Amino acid sequence: MLKLKSVLLLFLTCFLFFCQTNKPIQLAPAAALPEATKKAEPTQVDLSSSPVIAPLEAIKKMQVEPGFEVKLVAAEPLVSTPVALTFDEKARPWVVEMAGYMPDTVGTGEDKPIGKIVILEDTNKDGVADERRIFLDSLVLPRAICLIENGILVAEPPSLYYYEIKNDKPGKKTLVDAAYAEGGNVEHQPNGLYRALDNWIYNAKSSKRYRKKGDKWIIEPTHFRGQWGISQDNYGRLYYNTNSENLLGDYFTPGLGATNKNQRRVAGYVQKIVANNKVYPIRPTPGVNRGYMNGILDESKHLVDFTAACAPLVYRGDLFGPEYSTSVFVAEPSANLIKRNIINEQGLLVKGEQAYKGKEFLSSVDERFRPVNLFDAPDGSMYVVDMYRGIIQHKTYLTNYLKSEIGRRQLTQPLNCGRIYKIVPVNKTSQAVTLPNNPDQLVTLLGHSNGWVRDKAQQMLIDGKSTQAIPALHKAMQDKSKSLLVMHALWTLEGIGALQTEEVLTLLQEPTWPLRMQALSVLPSVLTKKTYKSYLPVFNKFITQKDSLAAPYLAFLVSYIQPLDKTAGKNMRQQLVKTFPKNKFVADAIISTLPEQEETFQKELIAFAPDTTLVVHQQLRGVIANIKNARASKDPKVLLKVFPKGAAMFTSTCQTCHGPDGNGVNGLAPPLNGSEWVTGNKEKLISIVLYGLTGPVQVKGHLYKAPEINGDMPGIGYDKDLANEDIAQVLSYIRRSWQNNADKVSTEEVAKVRQNLKARQKAFTVQELNK
Incomplete structure (x- = not known):
């Protein structure tokens, strides 16, 4: 043996x-492999072991x-x-x-x-x-x-x-x-x-x-x-x-x-x-x-x-x-x-x-x-x-x-x-599709019933710079009965650089929304000084007909029209606001086209759409408030020199959920910038960072709870190798960053709280901390 x-x-x-x-x-050879999976019956699970x-x-x-x-x-x-x-x-x-x-x-x-x-x-x-x-x-x-x-x-x-x-x-x-x-x-x-x-x-x-x-x-x-x-x-x-x-x-x-x-x-x-x-x-x-x-x-x-x-x-x-x-x-x-x-x-x-x-x-x-x-x-x-x-x-x-x-x-x-x-x-034969090198055969596969095959055929045509496939791609674009084929042909032509203005214009006027949607989506790649005027009448028609499906796409496209024709871009933006005053998608799409122009546009907006209850006014006010807050924030380079370990730890551990600007990330975590939990009682802050916090939690008068944030903030105190000095630095860094202006946290203060909580096994609740 x-x-x-x-x-x-x-x-x-x-x-x-x-x-x-x-x-x-x-x-x-895997001849011993079973042909079918036997459905497992519910069994009593032994929680004392989990063997391989x-x-x-x-x-x-x-x-x-x-x-x-x-x-x-x-x-x-x-x-x-x-x-x-x-x-x-x-x-x-x-x-x-x-x-x-x-x-x-x-x-x-x-x-x-x-x-x-x-x-x-x-x-x-x-x-x-x-x-x-x-x-x-x-x-x-x-x-x-x-x-x-x-x-x-x-x-x-x-x-x-x-x-x-x-x-x-x-x-x-x-x-x-x-x-x-x-x-x-x-x-x-x-x-x-x-x-x-x-x-x-x-x-x-x-x-x-x-x-x-x-x-x-x-x-x-x-x-x-x-x-x-x-x-x-x-x-x-x-x-x-x-x-x-x-x-x-x-x-x-x-x-x-x-x-x-x-x-x-x-x-x-x-x-x-x-x-x-x-x-x-x-x-x-x-x-x-x-x-x-x-x-x-x-x-x-x-x-x-x-x-x-x-x-x-x-x-x-x-x-x-x-x-x-x-x-x-x-x-x-x-x-x-x-x-x-x-x-x-x-x-x-x-x-x-x-x-x-x-x-x-x-x-x-x-x-x-x-x-x-x-x-x-x-x-x-x-x-x-x-x-x-x-x-x-x-x-x-x-x-x-x-x-x-x-x-x-x-x-x-x-x-x-x-x-x-x-x-x-069960009992259904699966056969992997291997893709040919022939460009015309690849064009045919752009309409295959398997999405992986369609994607791979498109990628191979583009990767191979298959200009010889262009005639077949143009022909595929005409077969509107096969919408998936048309979509992939469209983006393949875009990838090769051979998409024609007439093809996009034709798709823009298709009654089938998914095809119009792809045509609207491809426009940033084809709008040029030579071609943009061909599209403007179609854009105006969408707005006149109050096409709410196309409207947000048109608003996004303003940022591509504006560099080519400022007047056309401005007119299109104004018409969208007037035609879709309650549409939040249009409002946000318009604001997305205004980097560093928000306050100028706010004045223009009041002139042609004075009703400040409109959704675009509301959304714009929030963005401008964010800009003003950012202007008031401290220079991160200065803090980097003062708290180098804290800045590094913030980047590696905190930033992904709370954002580089400390204003939180939607769906993950609330803001640190201006948070009373950050600038307030040091012992509470140290406790939260060491062992976590279970929401909901109120920050700056707003109650954050799932799904606006992840329900729980994980602690980092379970890592015994994490030095008290590093924790003190990251806390000092966030207490001084952005618009926060609280005093720093010392290594001794972290050590004291850590010692007092050494038996802690779970995250804090707000009620526990407030006691």
Whole structure:
């Protein structure tokens, strides 16, 4: 027996060694894999342990919507700690492995360069990956990738790099953005690198978008969106969420309305799409960070509401059937489940609800099942990236309560697991679409029933600069019976630089709103000194006909008309205000076109629209108040010299929720600027920062509660390695920043409160602090 164990150990060691080389790994044929997933029956869960379960056994622990099955695509040692993936034109998954994430409860060795980008391949075409190639290694916490042209974008905080690809190996490396993920911790840094319908690359937890033109990378501001994961619908509108919110998204296409930095929020962007945050795990889930708090777990220790919502996916595949064409799935790794939502359109609005009450699309009784990302796939299925780890909460916010739960069930080890699954209908064959290099065939695929295929065909035509496809694209634009084909042909022509004015004008006059919407969305790319006059009569017609769907788009477009013709831009703006006086979308869109012109426009507005109760007056007053507050704020460079550690800590820990200007972030946290909790009693402030605060909370006369803010502010005092001096500096920094002018906090004051509260296990309530 000992000899057999030695042989097995030697085999496993050799196998793992080969996993670290660039040579492909060949796995044995997967003939033993079951054809269908057996639906798991509810079982009594042993809360004393959570052992690692073999992949095929783990599938048996899942309950999935009747009519569907879960199939294994890859597992350890072929893949380890996956957090994201993308597919190439051969339908091969390129996977991001974040191996360094939280090796233990204090994050020991998290800065080691052990992350990888790997290519998986199914060489025998049985649906299971059997080959692994390491494309990049020695990365520190990589988090996102995007294939584009002959290379790949790789997000390795704090930077974003572009690597050329030669025979599946990295070539020339180019720095695209040195500040892609500057500041924030692992949970609060940009991610996604989602290549959208409009040919720009968008991110969650970011206000930047990227585009490659020739050898240059363009970086532009966009709306700040979400936390982890990002997706789009068939019309190119983006969807995302925060850890406690089911689904957020945009009513408008993503490239508009982010031109005024003084405007903190633009109506129609970062909207709550599904307000219901309830979750229904099939196992008790005591291992959540705030499980000690009332209302987090129910009487049977099941999570009540989202606490780690992520990876929203608008399902655009063609395998599930038409009843799933309006489905948006959201992962919840803390509760080991995937939720299904159903969305619908009501004019400009997009609203939704949960598909089921009391159950989920997919749930597992395996605590280590951690679905952290979801993707549409080349075969029309839905891919699930399972990090398969015990610890998913970062050390910055890891409570003593959760540390105890981790220790109780020995969740720290092992660190080398990871699975990728796909969900498919039972007894339905799925076949991955591999895309041809022929440009005319790619044009045909722009109308494919699978959204992944449409997107990839568009990207390949643009990446290949396929000018020979232009005649076929122009022809596709004429087939109005196939709206998806027309939309993708439109944006492909935009990407190639061959879109014609007449084509856009024709679409603008289409009775089908989605086609008109795309034509309005593409206008910033085609409005020039030579062409803009051709569009003005159509714009005026929209306004005269009181087209409320087109009106916000027209208001956004003023910022593109204005540089070409000041008079035309001014007239268009005034006509929109007069025609849509109560439309908040039009009002905010107009204000978005007025950077540094707000006060001048306010005087003009009073002259031609004197009724100060109009929504545009109300919105404009708020923006001007923000501008005046910003002018009165202190110079951050001065404070940086006085409190260098505090400034750095604010950037990495506080800024992502409270905003760089201290005025809070909608849906996350209230303002620090002018907050009585910041400038008031030091002991209260120290207590909040050390151990957190449970809302609602009143700041400057306004009661902040969910969904306006996240219900809870996490504390940082659980991190024993965090020095009292650093905490004192960050508190002193925020007490002196912006318009705050309170005295600084000393290291001794922090030490005293920390000592008094050393037995503290949970966040404070306002009532506790006021005692």
